[in-house]
Amino acid sequence: MAEGRVVGIDLGTTNSLVAYMQGDAPVVIPGVDGSNLVPSVVALDPIPAGGGRPTVTVGNSARKALIQTPERVIYSVKRLMGRGLEEIQSELKMFPFRLADDVEEGEVPRITLGELKFTPPEISAYVLRQLKRNAERFFGAPVTQAVITVPAYFNDAQRQATKDAGRMAGLEVLRLVNEPTAAALAYGLDRAKAGTIAVYDFGGGTFDISILKLRDGIFEVQSTNGDTHLGGDDIDNLLLTIALDEIYAEHGVDLRGHPGAVQALRKAAIDAKISLSTEAAAHFDIELPNGDRYQREIPRAVFELLIEPVLERTAGPCKQALADAGITPEQIDDVVMVGGSTRIPAVRQLVDGLFHLSARGKKPHIELNPDEVVALGAAVQADILAGASTATEEMLLLDVTPLSLGIEALGGTVARIIQRNSTIPASATEHFTTGVDGQTNVAIHVVQGERELAADCRSLARFDLKGIPPMSAGLPRIEVKFLIDADGILHVSAREQRSGKAAEIEVKPTYGLTDEQVESMILDSFDHAEDDFAKRLLIETRNEAETILTAVERAPQNPAWQLLTDEERRIVAEARDQLNAVKTGEDLTAIRNATLALDQATRRFAELMMDAAVSGAIRGKTMSAAGEELGEAVTAPHAMAPAEFK
Amino acid sequence: MLKVIDSAVPVACWSCSIGHNDFTLFCPHCSKIQPPPGGDYFSVFGLEPRLNLDLAALEHEFHRLSRKLHPDRFARAQENEREWSLADTALLNDAYRTLKEPLRRTEYLLKLLGAEIGSDAGTEQGGHDKKDLSRVPADLLEEVFELNMQLEEMRMARKLGETDPELQVSLERAKRKFDVLLSEVDQDLRSQWQVWDEGDAAVRKTAQKLMVALLDRRRYLSNLVRDVTETLGA
Ligand SMILES: [Zn+2]
Numbered sequence: 001m002a003e004g005r006v007v008g009i010d011l012g013t014t015n016s017l018v019a020y021m022q023g024d025a026p027v028v029i030p031g032v033d034g035s036n037l038v039p040s041v042v043a044l045d046p047i048p049a050g051g052g053r054p055t056v057t058v059g060n061s062a063r064k065a066l067i068q069t070p071e072r073v074i075y076s077v078k079r080l081m082g083r084g085l086e087e088i089q090s091e092l093k094m095f096p097f098r099l100a101d102d103v104e105e106g107e108v109p110r111i112t113l114g115e116l117k118f119t120p121p122e123i124s125a126y127v128l129r130q131l132k133r134n135a136e137r138f139f140g141a142p143v144t145q146a147v148i149t150v151p152a153y154f155n156d157a158q159r160q161a162t163k164d165a166g167r168m169a170g171l172e173v174l175r176l177v178n179e180p181t182a183a184a185l186a187y188g189l190d191r192a193k194a195g196t197i198a199v200y201d202f203g204g205g206t207f208d209i210s211i212l213k214l215r216d217g218i219f220e221v222q223s224t225n226g227d228t229h230l231g232g233d234d235i236d237n238l239l240l241t242i243a244l245d246e247i248y249a250e251h252g253v254d255l256r257g258h259p260g261a262v263q264a265l266r267k268a269a270i271d272a273k274i275s276l277s278t279e280a281a282a283h284f285d286i287e288l289p290n291g292d293r294y295q296r297e298i299p300r301a302v303f304e305l306l307i308e309p310v311l312e313r314t315a316g317p318c319k320q321a322l323a324d325a326g327i328t329p330e331q332i333d334d335v336v337m338v339g340g341s342t343r344i345p346a347v348r349q350l351v352d353g354l355f356h357l358s359a360r361g362k363k364p365h366i367e368l369n370p371d372e373v374v375a376l377g378a379a380v381q382a383d384i385l386a387g388a389s390t391a392t393e394e395m396l397l398l399d400v401t402p403l404s405l406g407i408e409a410l411g412g413t414v415a416r417i418i419q420r421n422s423t424i425p426a427s428a429t430e431h432f433t434t435g436v437d438g439q440t441n442v443a444i445h446v447v448q449g450e451r452e453l454a455a456d457c458r459s460l461a462r463f464d465l466k467g468i469p470p471m472s473a474g475l476p477r478i479e480v481k482f483l484i485d486a487d488g489i490l491h492v493s494a495r496e497q498r499s500g501k502a503a504e505i506e507v508k509p510t511y512g513l514t515d516e517q518v519e520s521m522i523l524d525s526f527d528h529a530e531d532d533f534a535k536r537l538l539i540e541t542r543n544e545a546e547t548i549l550t551a552v553e554r555a556p557q558n559p560a561w562q563l564l565t566d567e568e569r570r571i572v573a574e575a576r577d578q579l580n581a582v583k584t585g586e587d588l589t590a591i592r593n594a595t596l597a598l599d600q601a602t603r604r605f606a607e608l609m610m611d612a613a614v615s616g617a618i619r620g621k622t623m624s625a626a627g628e629e630l631g632e633a634v635t636a637p638h639a640m641a642p643a644e645f646k
Numbered sequence: 647m648l649k650v651i652d653s654a655v656p657v658a659c660w661s662c663s664i665g666h667n668d669f670t671l672f673c674p675h676c677s678k679i680q681p682p683p684g685g686d687y688f689s690v691f692g693l694e695p696r697l698n699l700d701l702a703a704l705e706h707e708f709h710r711l712s713r714k715l716h717p718d719r720f721a722r723a724q725e726n727e728r729e730w731s732l733a734d735t736a737l738l739n740d741a742y743r744t745l746k747e748p749l750r751r752t753e754y755l756l757k758l759l760g761a762e763i764g765s766d767a768g769t770e771q772g773g774h775d776k777k778d779l780s781r782v783p784a785d786l787l788e789e790v791f792e793l794n795m796q797l798e799e800m801r802m803a804r805k806l807g808e809t810d811p812e813l814q815v816s817l818e819r820a821k822r823k824f825d826v827l828l829s830e831v832d833q834d835l836r837s838q839w840q841v842w843d844e845g846d847a848a849v850r851k852t853a854q855k856l857m858v859a860l861l862d863r864r865r866y867l868s869n870l871v872r873d874v875t876e877t878l879g880a
Contacts, residue, residue, distance in 0.1 A: 174721050218709050385721035396713055422743055425717065425736035483736055486717040 006145045006174060006386045007135050008182075008378025011124060011162065013078040013205030013231060014340065016040045017375035018131040018146075024391035026186060026379035028372050029138045031059065031130075037371060038134070039063045041075040042126045044114040054114065055535065058130040067267070070096060070259035072114040076233055077127075079205045080120040081165075082158030084511045085109050091229075096259045108513050121161045121513065122521055125168035132169055146171045147382040149374050150488075151206040152178035153226030153402045155448050156460050157511040159488050164518045174385050176487040179203070180210035181399050182377030183338040184219055186368060188395075195333035196222075198321075200351050200364070201374075202314060203339035205231035209318045211325045211332070217394035223324035223421045224402045225317035232273070232341040234310050239269035242306075243284060243294065251292045261289070276303050277343045304346045311350050318354050324421050329355045335364040342370050398423050401484050408445035408454035417482060420450065427483040431497075438470040442478060446490070459510040463492055469499045538588050545583045545595045552576050552602060560608040568604060575601040660726070671715060671734055679715065682733045686758055687741035695755055697839035701746060708742045749864070752835060752857060761858050783863050786827075790870070793820050800877050814878070821874045824867055831864045 008026070010017045015037040019028045028036040043062035045055040046069075057065070066073045074097055080088050085099075088109045092099060100110040100117040110117040128148075135143045148171075150162050159176055166173035177185075180199035187197075194215045201208040208226035212219050243265055248254050255261045265286065272282035276298070284296040322329060332355050341347060348366075352358050368376065383392045400421045406414035407430065417428040432442050442465040449457030468476050477497040484490055494505050513521075552572065555561050564572075579594040657668050662676040669685040672678065688695045691707050713719070715738055720731040744750045753763055782790050796817055803810050835857060842853040 175718070216709070218712070220709075381718075384718055387719065387722065396716055396718060398712060398716075423739040425732050426739050426743075427733075427736040428740075483732070485732055486735075 004144055006382035007143055008382040009131055009146050009148045010375035010378055011148055012040055013076050016127050018135050019375040019379035021379050021383035026376040028375055029135050031134045038130055040127050042123050043073040056126050058126050066263045067260050070263050074113055074123055076205055077120050077123040082161035082511055121165040124165035128165055128169035144172055145174050147175045147177055147378045148173055149177050149179045149182050149378045151228055152180050152208040152210050152224040153228050155458055156490050160512050164513055167518055168521045177378055177381045178399055179374045180208045183336055183373045184212050185380040186373045186377035187336050196331055197334040198332045199336045201338040202341035203231050205233050207314050209321045211321050218396050220398045221400045223321045225321040230313055235273055235307050236269050240266050247294050251288055253288050253290055276300050311347055337364045337366050338370055338373050340371055401488055403448045404450055406447050412454050414454050424484050425486055430480050432478045433474050434476050435473055437473050440468045440470055441466055461510055463505055465494050468496055541588055541591050545579055545591055548598055563608050564605055572601045679727055679730050681730050682737050687744050690741040696843050698843050711738055756858055797877050817874055817878055824871050828867045831860055835860050
């Protein structure tokens with residue numbers, strides 16, 4: 001392929017994944033540790049002894065740091081994306097992160113991590129960079145283009161922040177796709193059928209409901225609704241609060257001041273929640289700092305009663321989405337379940353009731369792993385955009401904008417110019433004029449939301465139309481075009497019609513980074529990406545050395561070893577000792593050369609081993625049984641060959 | 647006024663330089679995507695302005711054009727084609743959204759013909775247009791006066807936490823009545839569609855006037871019904 005692959009990324013609140021289209025099926029790309037899920041956790045390592053910037057780690061290793069150095073770890077950052085200072089302050093009541101103390105009103109808030117400060121898009125960029133690296137490692141080639149999923153109910157600022165994060169991570173974001181729509185793509189791939197489906201997406205931090213019409217490969221979203229402040233996190237926090245309160249009441253221990261202990265307790269709460277999806281009861285058993293034990297049994301019935309108010313909050317958006325699509329629950333042919341929280345039996349029960357499923361002899365779709373389905377769908381969309389495959393050439397996604405776009409009118413009311421659930425791209429043209437003779441500026445305040453008053457909606461941006469030729473009041477006629485693109489992001493252009501001059505627009509996004517800021521954050525992250533890259537390469541090289549050394553240790557057990565001459569065995573032992581001597585050092589080239597030398601020294605042994613295996617196969621053993629004798633590395637061209645260095 | 651498609655000035659295709667008229671999404675010679683064409687929403691679908699539309703055919707054409715125009719099909723194209731795909735698809739979507747919904751379609755056509763129509767006519771999700779409530783249709787004056795009194799009483803009662811079953815019944819009766827009036831307006835509108843689609847210039851002009859008045863009445867009635875529904879449901 002002339003251009004590189006396009007990968008699909010699910011940038012989740014709790015976990016993130018990267019997937020690609022393998023032939024005609026989407027596949028998740030595992031990380032170095034073999035796991036498909038990369039926890040969306042970012043940790044700052046301690047400052048190196050010699051000074052300099054500390055290294056950033058992402059994923060499972062960062063999650064381990066949560067309990068040891070909680071003040072250097074951040075998670076669930078998706079909840080902070082594209083949000084203003086006040087919103088973040090209220091969000092942070094639930095999380096142990098600290099806002100940088102020098103953040104000013106109107107700035108993108110920064111979070112303190114150890115001795116450094118990061119904006120939410122920067123934190124997300126680290127997660128994205130990890131996924132990018134996993135993909136690059138998997139393909140053995142650079143990956144520069146991606147499709148990233150966002151909650152359908154994300155507003156303009158949250159979408160822009162996600163795109164910014166992609167750019168900081170060195171990814172060209174070809175499209176933002178709504179998560180429920182992506183899930184529908186993943187489900188729709190192998191079932192070319194027509195019908196109306198609802199996607200109920202209850203994830204770690206957000207809830208979305210989307211209703212789609214499927215026909216001839218066209219996935220047309222009818223309506224969408226949701227809550228970007230509602231998810232499994234809320235359930236974890238409920239359990240956590242109860243445990244903290246009980247520990248204080250029964251044992252007189254206030255853990256709230258101990259972030260490490262709170263994180264340990266949070267982990268216990270999450271484990272309890274997960275086990276309650278399959279068990280009748282969960283148990284807390286935690287040793288407290290004073291030596292007491294906090295022991296507590298939570299029966300499922302109690303748990304369900306506790307979380308009912310959280311689950312009930314998903315019902316309103318579902319009903320609104322049905323009303324906006326102009327259909328009844330009975331007209332929904334299928335319901336697709338997405339997000340880890342849909343594993344909770346009470347959630348499935350609620351969905352069953354909302355869409356009258358069992359009454360109609362139907363069941364919600366849970367065939368695809370709810371943690372992976374969004375990433376798989378993102379890979380499908382990536383394939384559609386790459387335009388190079390027959391598997392997706394008939395498919396097309398027509399999505400909608402989740403929120404109405406409006407302009408603040410006189411008296412603070414909202415004049416709606418693009419209605420929610422309009423298919424995107426969508427546009428609207430409005431005309432403005434001046435109120436005072438000679439006026440050369442017109443200010444426009446753009447908001448997003450469904451409320452009547454601008455103050456109750458979400459402020460998107462203030463546009464200042466400048467350079468209007470001085471005329472009598474009411475005479476200029478400024479045409480402003482608002483366009484929501486396929487990512488759900490707003491673009492504005494303006495023209496003064498009487499003079500034909502393009503009016504100059506100065507955009508002040510209410511929440512968000514300027515282009516220059518994003519640019520500086522790219523360079524920044526790239527700078528220490530170089531350090532990280534060298535470090536990563538060293539670790540990988542050491543791993544390769546260990547692999548071949550282990551194989552050499554086992555070699556004498558193989559009958560082929562006896563076929564070597566004494567001289568050959570001596571050379572192998574020498575190369576082995578040489579590699580052992582350098583493998584823990586910092587000299588990448590030395591380790592690499594010693595590894596290659598050992599590989600060379602064992603080449604004849606590998607050939608002998610292969611011959612024995614092949615003749616074994618000829619003597620009647622099956623090839624696969626012969627393969628087992630070769631050990632784990634049977635697919636490599638040389639049984640002991642390390643992975644190729646590039 | 648409506649633009650007449652035949653009189654379009656030929657423009658040259660950006661790609662093959664051969665002239666074509668300005669109302670096409672794709673060059674008839676080299677099939678490359680073109681910048682957003684002039685013309686109205688009907689012309690996007692290759693239609694003459696009409697009020698009775700075959701919605702299934704409209705949807706089919708919408709899907710066919712979407713497949714060709716959508717930005718997903720141009721993700722790796724050069725920048726000008728990407729921009730035009732975005733602008734053209736926005737135009738297609740705006741046109742489809744307007745034409746598939748009967749009231750929006752009627753309003754759009756009347757505006758195209760120069761009629762002044764209050765905003766949000768027929769758009770169910772539209773904002774409240776309270777100022778319009780001063781324009782009470784003459785035949786409803788008495789009833790609306792009565793209804794507004796009752797609505798006020800009901801709100802007061804609600805505020806005080808009281809229930810007034812008699813008032814409730816009376817409001818429900820009023821709502822049913824206005825619902826019937828609404829469906830009558832819709833029927834009248836539909837018959838005017840037919841008249842306009844088939845009529846000559848003079849007939850069309852009369853139909854246009856009637857439809858503008860019907861839309862005004864409809865907006866007034868639906869605001870009223872919404873107020874009653876909100877008050878009852880509060
Ligand atoms: Zn051409």
